[in-house]
Amino acid sequence: MLILVLNSGSSSIKFQLLSMPSGTMMCSGFVERIGNPGARFYLETTKGEYDKEQEVPGHQKGLEIIATHLTNPELGLLQPGQKISAVGHRVVHGGKFYAQTVKVTQIVKEKIKELASLAPLHNPNNLLGIEVSEQLFPEAEQVAVFDTAFHQSIPEKAYRYAIPNVFYDDHGIRVYGFHGTSHKYVSERASEYLGRIPSRMITIHLGNGCSITAIRDGKSVDHSLGFGPSNGLIMGTRSGDIDHALIFYLLERGYTAEELNQILVKESGMYGLTRLRDLRDIQSAAEKGDRNSILALDMMSYRIRKYIGAYAAAMNGLDVLVFTAGIGENSALVREQVCGEMDYLGLEIDPDKNQKAKRGICEVQSFDGRVKILIVPTNEELEIARQTYQLLK
Numbered sequence: 580m581l582i583l584v585l586n587s588g589s590s591s592i593k594f595q596l597l598s599m600p601s602g603t604m605m606c607s608g609f610v611e612r613i614g615n616p617g618a619r620f621y622l623e624t625t626k627g628e629y630d631k632e633q634e635v636p637g638h639q640k641g642l643e644i645i646a647t648h649l650t651n652p653e654l655g656l657l658q659p660g661q662k663i664s665a666v667g668h669r670v671v672h673g674g675k676f677y678a679q680t681v682k683v684t685q686i687v688k689e690k691i692k693e694l695a696s697l698a699p700l701h702n703p704n705n706l707l708g709i710e711v712s713e714q715l716f717p718e719a720e721q722v723a724v725f726d727t728a729f730h731q732s733i734p735e736k737a738y739r740y741a742i743p744n745v746f747y748d749d750h751g752i753r754v755y756g757f758h759g760t761s762h763k764y765v766s767e768r769a770s771e772y773l774g775r776i777p778s779r780m781i782t783i784h785l786g787n788g789c790s791i792t793a794i795r796d797g798k799s800v801d802h803s804l805g806f807g808p809s810n811g812l813i814m815g816t817r818s819g820d821i822d823h824a825l826i827f828y829l830l831e832r833g834y835t836a837e838e839l840n841q842i843l844v845k846e847s848g849m850y851g852l853t854r855l856r857d858l859r860d861i862q863s864a865a866e867k868g869d870r871n872s873i874l875a876l877d878m879m880s881y882r883i884r885k886y887i888g889a890y891a892a893a894m895n896g897l898d899v900l901v902f903t904a905g906i907g908e909n910s911a912l913v914r915e916q917v918c919g920e921m922d923y924l925g926l927e928i929d930p931d932k933n934q935k936a937k938r939g940i941c942e943v944q945s946f947d948g949r950v951k952i953l954i955v956p957t958n959e960e961l962e963i964a965r966q967t968y969q970l971l972k
């Protein structure tokens with residue numbers, strides 16, 4: 580079964596074509612800067628790369644370009660008579676309605692639209708991707724895979740905020756959580772690798788966005804991103820946890836709500852502290868003694884450690900810790916800083932194994948460490964394709 584995975588964002592559409600159930604990737608690519616000058620289409624297949632700047636005024640055109648290339652006989656991606664059976668769409672917010680992947684129906688589309696108020700930057704574009712895909716691939720089943728779904732198992736004591744009940748009852752304000760597809764995927768790969776579902780696992784997704792999940796017997800029971808995708812860990816440009824009093828303080832000093840949102844979401848985090856965007860640059864600057872970069876790395880690791888401690892307390896201990904995503908998979912330095920001084924929990928990293936970790940699943944705990952420390956590469960597209968296949972097979 581050929582499954583196209585689409586991740587339709589505000590100005591980009593990422594895609595992958597996978598053959599299921601093997602999970603073989605036939606091609607991947609993206610259209611970026613949609614609606615802006617310098618829009619670009621990129622496609623990578625086993626036979627080569629196509630990289631083209633071209634005008635892409637909107638998502639309709641972007642998806643048309645993708646569809647035209649996927650079905651172009653010269654590229655040979657589809658055998659004669661072969662069709663794309665399903666399109667798996669990443670949808671950021673499923674609210675309280677979706678704890679599972681579902682086939683797209685009129686009702687599902689209405690719910691995604693209704694939830695746009697909770698994810699204004701994502702859900703409208705996810706929906707647009709679905710609607711254009713319905714036109715371009717009318718014979719394919721459309722499937723929605725929600726980022727929030729994995730976290731629907733979080734118990735009420737952890738997903739409620741201590742604010743008047745009316746805000747939960749009438750406005751749906753609660754922890755929803757994000758990056759669920761990644762946390763689910765890496766926790767399942769870790770369980771497969773270990774040959775058992777660990778009783779108490781923590782997965783740490785460290786990319787441009789960062790989040791941490793407490794997973795009890797395979798189910799998410801707590802998570803650092805909350806109502807929106809800004810809480811918790813220090814991220815690339817997002818602050819993570821702050822005292823909300825500072826927002827009111829700055830509002831009173833003349834900043835507008837819009838300006839503060841921009842500052843906290845786009846200009847804070849590691850970038851706010853260092854003026855550098857890429858963790859590799861921050862690590863190099865720290866090596867050369869840049870004080871801001873050293874401090875930012877310390878702050879990032881310290882925040883993660885505090886969450887590990889909190890989630891170990893929430894689960895009455897810890898058996899497995901998983902690092903994933905761009906930073907989690909590649910930065911030995913961050914992994915080492917995070918796991919330092921946690922031996923009280925039985926968490927001890929082996930510096931040598933950590934430095935030498937290769938691509939793929941690696942174990943990096945020390946000989947004496949009681950907690951398994953795993954590096955597990957994430958693959959959200961494959962997880963979306965797997966869930967789509969499971970639903971339809």
Ligand code: AMP
Nearest residue numbers: 786787788857858859904905906909910
């Ligand atoms: P992601 O959102 O998962 O693509 O992760 C992006 C982040 O991973 C960026 O901050 C990159 O700087 C970081 N990253 C990627 N490769 C490395 C590496 N080799 N060492 C440290 N950080 C990396």
